[in-house]
Amino acid sequence: MLKNLCQKMFGRSLWVYHANSGGCNGCDIEVLNVLTPYYDVERFGIKLVGSPRHADVMLCQGPAMRATARALRCAYDAMPSPKLVFAIGGCACGGGIWHDTYAVLGPVEKVIPVNFYIPGCPPRPEAIIYGVAVAAGLVDKKVAPVEFKQLEMPIPRYHPEDLRGQGEMVVYEKVEKL
Amino acid sequence: MSIASKLKEAMVGLKAGCVTLDYPARPRPVAENFRGRPIFDAQKCIGCAGCANNCPAREILVLDVCQEIRILKYLGRRCTYCGRCAEVCPEKAITMSHEYETATNRIGDLRQRLELFMNTCQRCGRCFKESSPLEQLKLKGYRFDDLENERWVFRSRSYLESEPVVEDIQIELD
Numbered sequence: 001m002l003k004n005l006c007q008k009m010f011g012r013s014l015w016v017y018h019a020n021s022g023g024c025n026g027c028d029i030e031v032l033n034v035l036t037p038y039y040d041v042e043r044f045g046i047k048l049v050g051s052p053r054h055a056d057v058m059l060c061q062g063p064a065m066r067a068t069a070r071a072l073r074c075a076y077d078a079m080p081s082p083k084l085v086f087a088i089g090g091c092a093c094g095g096g097i098w099h100d101t102y103a104v105l106g107p108v109e110k111v112i113p114v115n116f117y118i119p120g121c122p123p124r125p126e127a128i129i130y131g132v133a134v135a136a137g138l139v140d141k142k143v144a145p146v147e148f149k150q151l152e153m154p155i156p157r158y159h160p161e162d163l164r165g166q167g168e169m170v171v172y173e174k175v176e177k178l
Numbered sequence: 179m180s181i182a183s184k185l186k187e188a189m190v191g192l193k194a195g196c197v198t199l200d201y202p203a204r205p206r207p208v209a210e211n212f213r214g215r216p217i218f219d220a221q222k223c224i225g226c227a228g229c230a231n232n233c234p235a236r237e238i239l240v241l242d243v244c245q246e247i248r249i250l251k252y253l254g255r256r257c258t259y260c261g262r263c264a265e266v267c268p269e270k271a272i273t274m275s276h277e278y279e280t281a282t283n284r285i286g287d288l289r290q291r292l293e294l295f296m297n298t299c300q301r302c303g304r305c306f307k308e309s310s311p312l313e314q315l316k317l318k319g320y321r322f323d324d325l326e327n328e329r330w331v332f333r334s335r336s337y338l339e340s341e342p343v344v345e346d347i348q349i350e351l352d
Contacts, residue, residue: 094255121258131281
């Protein structure tokens with residue numbers, strides 16, 4: 001549903017705006033790496049622009065911080081809709097390692113709505129390209145939530161009432177295999 | 179002279195190949211010692227919560243539902259793939275996989291949740307010997323992390339008071 005809508009709305013070249021709201025610069029370097037000829041992301045028509053008013057996509061790096069949350073929101077509001085927001089890196093996705101300190105408010109989700117998440121600290125340039133390809137509908141996402149529930153005790157239990165004396169030995173009657 | 183230089187230029191132009199990776203079409207392998215997403219093996223996990231106490235990003239939450247059931251929840255949002263959980267795990271239940279293509283449109287997709295049976299001590303329910311200050315980093319025992327709001331609760335008192343350990347800051351937007 002979202003994918004079809006994305007393909008319809010963003011069928012042509014995406015112009016991206018690169019917003020860092022207090023990250024450590026690691027993700028910035030990976031994003032700029034993506035734009036180099038080696039991982040040439042302009043194959044997909046992606047172009048870096050300097051103003052949010054020209055952009056379709058916002059690449060967020062770094063957590064929402066006390067000092068920059070308002071500026072981030074303003075940059076988001078300045079983008080013409082339809083707009084997409086990518087949260088790149090562990091800070092933008094979940095608040096980062098200092099998520100509980102004074103200056104950090106949390107993930108950028110708290111300030112602006114996020115469409116795609118690319119976790120990693122920093123994510124590999126390939127991971128960023130993969131995120132772009134997922135958004136463009138070229139590939140399917142690979143991750144899914146894992147839930148595991150043990151239904152029975154993995155170790156057999158010993159109850160004293162099952163112990164039987166056989167001569168000198170004590171034998172446990174209902175022995176299960178370990 | 180000028181023709182020769184032009185010819186040389188043409189030779190250079192012909193020699194230059196294409197450096198761009200054909201990445202999403204063709205898979206790109208990673209280095210042998212690359213650390214990607216940690217994978218939790220529920221068959222090996224004994225539920226000691228050493229990983230939860232060692233995680234620098236506090237990504238792994240533990241909730242003791244009752245004496246015998248423990249829920250371990252890995253969020254995967256702000257994980258830095260440092261591998262300390264895999265290092266501290268006594269049963270080698272956590273492996274750092276080579277998986278890096280984790281881009282998703284729902285953050286909940288990165289979650290891993292294990293519900294484990296815990297064996298209890300015959301005498302006292304669940305007992306552990308007193309730990310040295312160095313071992314307190316790996317401390318085990320009851321944990322009361324809040325799975326609903328996904329926050330790390332270290333003291334049981336703060337769970338009862340329903341007061342967040344880290345205050346959720348309300349910010350004013352416009």
